[in-house]
Amino acid sequence: MSDSITVPLERSTSGAPLAVRSNFGPRGWSMVGFSLIMYYNFAAWTADGLNVIVQSFVDLHGWDFATLLAFSTPAGWLGVIGSLMIAELINRKGAKIVAIVGLVLLGLVLIWFGRVTSPMEYAVGLTLINFLATGVCFNVPGTLLNTWFPRKKGLALGWATMGMSLCTATLVPIMVLLFGVLGIPNAYAACGLILIALGLATIVWVRNSPEEAGCYPDNEPLSREQLAANLAELESHRSPFTIPVLLRDRDMWLISLGYGLLWLVDIGVVSQLVPRLISIGYDQSTAIFMFTTAAFFCAIFSYVWGWLDVRFGTRRVSIAYALFFVFTHACLMVKGGDVFTYFTLLLVGMSIAGIKELATSQVGSVYGRYDFAAANRVISTIACLFRVCCFAVIAASLKWTGGYDAAYGAFIVLDLVAAVLIYFITDTCKGKVDPA
Known part of the structure; x- marks a missing residue:
């Protein structure tokens, strides 16, 4: 588009490295x-x-x-x-x-x-x-x-x-x-x-x-x-990213599908973690306590994924996030002892923490602050459609296998597909940015 400015995502418009302090x-x-x-x-x-x-x-x-x-x-x-x-x-x-x-x-x-x-x-x-x-x-x-x-x-x-x-x-x-x-x-x-x-x-x-x-954007004078x-x-500003333009935009589809798949597997894990723990022998009160433990890990790692995002770039970290989810889902398929179960809960907390931060950040990275709202109205809708599909995958696994392993196996495949899709997202901002 003729009025857009292209800048590298992982550096500021002035060329200075991005700060990683929450100032x-x-x-x-x-x-x-x-x-x-x-x-x-x-x-x-x-x-x-x-x-x-x-x-x-x-x-x-x-x-x-x-x-x-x-x-x-x-x-x-x-x-x-x-x-x-x-x-x-x-x-x-x-x-x-x-x-x-x-x-x-x-x-x-x-x-x-x-x-x-x-x-x-x-x-x-x-x-x-x-x-x-x-x-x-x-x-x-x-x-x-x-x-x-x-x-x-x-x-x-x-x-x-x-x-x-x-x-x-x-x-x-x-x-x-x-x-x-x-x-x-x-x-x-x-x-x-x-x-x-x-x-x-x-x-x-x-x-x-x-x-x-x-105030100043990013609190930088x-x-x-x-x-x-x-x-x-x-x-x-009137964004050039109208709905017809977005529906023809390659990056819109890569972000929507890539992060939509990651959100699907994220909700698939968190929504059924308690029943999964009960299915491997824990009583309900213990399963709920373990679920709460994973939630607190999640809160901590929400910041960690955000720090990594700013330090290394959203696209790179998102690929690593998808691959980390592969490891988490593989561990969920193993029914080990208490120590291994708590280790898996740590992985679950680390995994489910990043999706909302990374997905939203990626939209901003590609479309910029001026055009974020215009792009996000379509991207968030498509991603949400994937989010609510997770229950169909779990239901099919429970119906045909009587357990969750088939669902986790399917999630591993979806993790890998998401990583590939995210890899092809552009690494420059195609929306309008503030002048240097």
Whole structure:
């Protein structure tokens, strides 16, 4: 494209090596903290929450567990549609206004959700929750951090995506406590009120770009004139990466398919880790404790993968990540003793930590801060379609083999395919960048 600038990804536009220190500045750290909370809520209401949501309505109304669980798949697919629609709004209107409205609406839906009176109302509520949580809590933080930290996005995302790991480790006990103290309807109402408060706080908390807050991209000083020029360009920029252009773009497909496959195997592991541990002889309480242990490893290694991303480049680290997943899946196929099982849990925690950070960072690396939102609306949608396909692979393995080994074998093949696809992603930024 004639108006795009090509720069090497692994060096700054000035040619200086990239910094690997998390010196984001007070306002920058504030955006990282907000993004961490958003990722926590994304995981809470689209994945981890299903560990307690279904059972809570069975306990409250006596509805059939299998019937309620069956609603989760179509709700997830509709959530993918929400991701595309809300990502388009972010591209047109900016991340801040979408976060404000989306969080308030999600809070209102949760308040109503706790008081539904029929399985059909439950299905509608779950669909709305997936629609808003996927669209808002998934897309807003990625857009913010790629805009605030165009060259340190890997580090920023490494910190922020800890929110998903912390959710896995803490959500279930928190919700069980709330159910016990407040009752099920009021527990959902309390969560809804917190989200509404977060949405209102976003009005004064969040800025779409560092320039809006009088700060510098990557917290690296620029002249006052350059800061004003960047802000004017951000506000007036119209991305040339329209949907038809993206659908013809080779890198869009390589990123969507490569990282979509890695996300598929990631969710395939984390969503069935407890049943897998039970299947090899551990009791449920021990399996849950081991799962929580893996989640804390995941939180730590979210930062590690982000540091590696900035230090060595997103594409290289993503290939290494895919190959590391091959080793993890191979270990999951081995049924060893307690020591080996905990070693495997360490590998699982290290593996599942990187996908969201690396996938989001790769979009920013190829399309830049100005065109991230335009590219991400399509890429995140396609990747999410792969994410929800993991259950079909696991179900087939359980049905035809009675265990998880066939699924893990299939995941190894998908890991290798993903590594090949990522290898062919361009190593230069094809979107607009700030002038040196």
